[in-house]
Amino acid sequence: MRQLLLGRVRRGVSHALRSGLLVLSLALLIVGCASQTLMPKEQAVAIDERDRALVSHGAAIQAAIRQSGTIGALAFLDAKDGTLVVLPGDSPADAWARYATSPESGTGRVSVPAVLTFVYRADVLKAPELVTQNLLQQQQAFRRSLTAFETELRDADRRTEQRLGIVQREQRELAEAIAAAKQETDRSLAVVRADVQTALGSLAEELDSARKFMLQTAQLGWLNHELNVENAGGIRRVATASQELAANSARLADTMRQLSENLAGQLKELAGRLDAIQGLVTNAK
Numbered sequence: 001m002r003q004l005l006l007g008r009v010r011r012g013v014s015h016a017l018r019s020g021l022l023v024l025s026l027a028l029l030i031v032g033c034a035s036q037t038l039m040p041k042e043q044a045v046a047i048d049e050r051d052r053a054l055v056s057h058g059a060a061i062q063a064a065i066r067q068s069g070t071i072g073a074l075a076f077l078d079a080k081d082g083t084l085v086v087l088p089g090d091s092p093a094d095a096w097a098r099y100a101t102s103p104e105s106g107t108g109r110v111s112v113p114a115v116l117t118f119v120y121r122a123d124v125l126k127a128p129e130l131v132t133q134n135l136l137q138q139q140q141a142f143r144r145s146l147t148a149f150e151t152e153l154r155d156a157d158r159r160t161e162q163r164l165g166i167v168q169r170e171q172r173e174l175a176e177a178i179a180a181a182k183q184e185t186d187r188s189l190a191v192v193r194a195d196v197q198t199a200l201g202s203l204a205e206e207l208d209s210a211r212k213f214m215l216q217t218a219q220l221g222w223l224n225h226e227l228n229v230e231n232a233g234g235i236r237r238v239a240t241a242s243q244e245l246a247a248n249s250a251r252l253a254d255t256m257r258q259l260s261e262n263l264a265g266q267l268k269e270l271a272g273r274l275d276a277i278q279g280l281v282t283n284a285k
Contacts (some may be wrong), residue, residue, distance in 0.1 A: 053077055054117060057084045064088065065121045072120040074099070079111035092118040092129060096136040097143060142256070199284050204275050215269055220266070224259060231256065 054075055068088030074095040075086050089095025099105055114133050120126040127241045
């Protein structure tokens with residue numbers, strides 16, 4: 001970080017015209033500092049001597065600034081040996097930040113004074129600025145804190161995005177599980193619905209069969225009643241008939257007995273089928 005000792009003053013003579021503005025600015029700065037009545041006399045004298053010394057190094061300072069390509073530089077004389085030190089930067093804070101992050105800052109070879117001067121490039125129409133080392137250190141500490149905060153904020157954003165991704169993935173998995181469960185439920189309902197339709201169809205067929213059977217039974221009962229009425233009249237009519245008619249009556253009585261037995265069997269079968277239909281209806285409910 002040490003740059004351009006007194007030997008470079010001779011090589012900077014060709015830039016004397018550009019350095020004139022720097023000399024004038026430093027002179028104005030010296031006058032302004034001397035006019036501060038609140039400053040102790042010893043401190044004012046020390047600042048005045050320091051600024052006068054920097055004025056003599058104006059060409060070297062400008063050469064260092066041009067070489068670095070920055071807007072200006074912090075310039076001071078090393079407190080130990082009086083060597084000129086130029087710290088290039090686009091602002092006092094930028095120049096100090098570059099110095100603070102350089103390997104040179106940790107060696108202890110440079111003794112930085114409490115008050116430094118930021119000198120602008122010759123083509124920048126600004127007067128030199130006085131800055132304190134304490135203020136520069138505070139600004140550097142603030143920058144570090146801000147950088148750490150930004151890093152922490154980026155880490156927090158990244159963790160938030162990761163957590164959001166996990167939540168979104170869980171939501172997607174939950175939605176897929178719900179959709180799969182819905183599909184399975186729909187399939188189960190379709191199967192149950194088909195089974196119910198089949199059972200209702202079977203029940204309707206059973207009821208239709210029972211209705212037909214009951215109709216046939218009713219018709220048979222009516223026919224039996226008619227036969228009974230007819231047979232009773234025939235019996236009364238043939239009471240006094242011959243033996244042949246008696247035999248016919250016996251055969252007719254036997255026929256009636258068989259019909260009664262058949263009717264009893266059919267009625268028993270009808271009762272069994274009605275019980276089965278009643279069981280199907282109960283299960284369907």
